[in-house]
Amino acid sequence: MIIEKIAKNLVLKNGTIIDPHRGKTYLGDVWVKDGKIAGVGKVEAPADSETIDCSGKVITHGFCDLHVHFREPGREDKETLKTGARAAMAGGFTRVCVMPNTNPPLDSPESINFIREKAEECPIHIHPIGAITKAQGGNDLTEMGLMHKEGAVAFSDDGLPIQDGAMMRIALEYSTLLNVPIINHAEDECLRAKGVMHEGIVSNHLGLSGNPDLAESAMVHRDLELAEFTGARLHVPHVSSEKAINHIRRMKSTNEKVTSEVTPHHLFFNDEALKSFNTNLKVAPPIRTERDRLALVEAVKDGTIDCIATDHAPHAIEDKETTFDLASFGMIGLESCFGAVNKVLVQDEGLLIEDVIELLTSKPRSIMGFEPNLFFVGEEAEITVLDTNKEWIFGKEHIQSRSKNSPFYGESLIGQVVITISRGQMSLI
Ligand SMILES: [Zn+2]
Structure with missing residues (x-):
């Protein structure tokens, strides 16, 4: 897993946006500018923004x-x-x-x-x-x-x-x-x-x-x-x-x-x-x-x-x-x-x-009592992108913890985290 600083303008494109705070699910983009939410849904980000195709994926808090x-x-x-x-x-x-x-x-x-x-x-x-x-x-x-x-x-x-x-x-x-x-x-x-x-x-x-x-x-x-x-x-x-x-x-x-x-x-x-x-x-x-x-x-x-x-x-x-x-x-x-x-x-x-x-x-x-309205424009970006249908076998290679004591090795799981964005950083599997 890589953790890297996110681009000044980052657009997660064409995902299924699930907003648990508003209770809404819809197709669209999420634009993150300087680590903060700049737009959700239909966004007008600069042409030179870094984009990540999220079709078929869920974008959520x-x-x-x-x-x-x-x-x-x-x-x-x-x-x-x-x-x-x-x-x-x-x-x-x-x-x-x-x-x-x-x-x-x-x-x-x-x-x-x-x-x-x-x-x-x-x-x-x-x-x-x-x-x-x-x-x-x-x-x-x-x-x-x-x-x-x-x-x-x-x-x-x-x-x-x-x-x-x-x-x-x-x-x-x-x-x-x-x-x-x-x-x-x-x-x-x-x-x-x-x-x-x-x-x-x-x-x-x-x-x-x-x-x-x-x-x-x-x-x-x-x-x-x-x-x-x-x-x-x-x-x-x-x-x-x-x-x-x-x-x-x-x-x-x-x-x-x-x-x-x-x-x-x-x-x-x-x-x-x-x-x-x-x-x-x-x-x-x-x-x-x-x-x-x-x-x-x-x-x-x-x-x-x-x-x-x-x-x-x-x-x-x-x-x-x-x-x-x-x-x-x-x-x-x-x-x-x-x-x-x-x-x-x-x-x-x-x-x-x-x-x-x-x-x-x-x-x-x-x-x-933590802030729940995370897709509000201006809010610091805390985002998770999910491949909800992906079937995968959990193994040691999925562990980032310093310890390895998991009973899930060899278990077939459904749904995988693809991207996590937090504090201006992004992890990609
Ligand atoms: Zn306990």
Whole structure:
């Protein structure tokens, strides 16, 4: 993949323009001048503009991922903000939020500032999410107000659930002053115990210790009750189970402040895939049964789930090339995201391509309060060009991340990102 500076005048010609903000699909061109939108639809660009033929392709907003782990500071051998930004562009993402479970964690105004400054050198927009508790220890609240001032867009101890209900209550109460979401990795650690995969028939069959769906749903239920009580904005990350979905659906019928996300891997795989003992499928929360997977699809269809987020979690080879019990939790996911969700939701489940694009663009942006009207003249160009029908086999050559822990190798995906434009740069596959 090449990333290069875009021409002074660039025209993406004859594409199918999908504008998720206005809810419109039409044929036309997009003209980018000095890195900003200069015209959409019928454009009158200078004759010497660089043009790219986009016939048969979709031109839409750059994707936005609310949930990635870029490992900087501390584990730059796994990923840095720069390598993560490359992986993001390969996946069509122009904007991401990085989780704070770095080493040290993003638990102070200074650490939030560190990310903001480093992000300036990257070709995409990177927003830090601050830790809820100091050192993610679960005991002392961070200086959320000061961190918010420095640019923290939300708060989470992701990777580590907030076990203490009183701490979660205080965090939610405090967040209402800042009007930012609290994102809690919902797993009851006692119920999860030493579970390495979903507890059920397959875990019994494989002889691996199970992590029951109750571990997620019990904590999601607690968090929803606390969110309602405090009036705070709760965002439930990487929902994996039918039980948790049922709680969220019920609460959303009366509380519009609750939002949730699902990962491509929870939509794509079920626990039968773990019969291969592929450690790249070891994630938290775990990949669950086909029944759970179908419940997630239903939840996407009826709006219980608001957006797609990858939970891109890079790990070194030695963290994954070990026994299933010892392997680290997590997989990378930016590069395979669109091909995977487009295949499941559009080809298999009959959603419209417009629906999938909303889940990757306008909906995550609205949760974080990011600018949604990206085809407005004068707006900085954040654009993704897609070949939505392309069938391709995912392989190592598609990875831009510094880590390679993907379970999508060899999988046939549908829909590929062709061009990503962000911050005056363009990536071409
Ligand atoms: Zn998590």
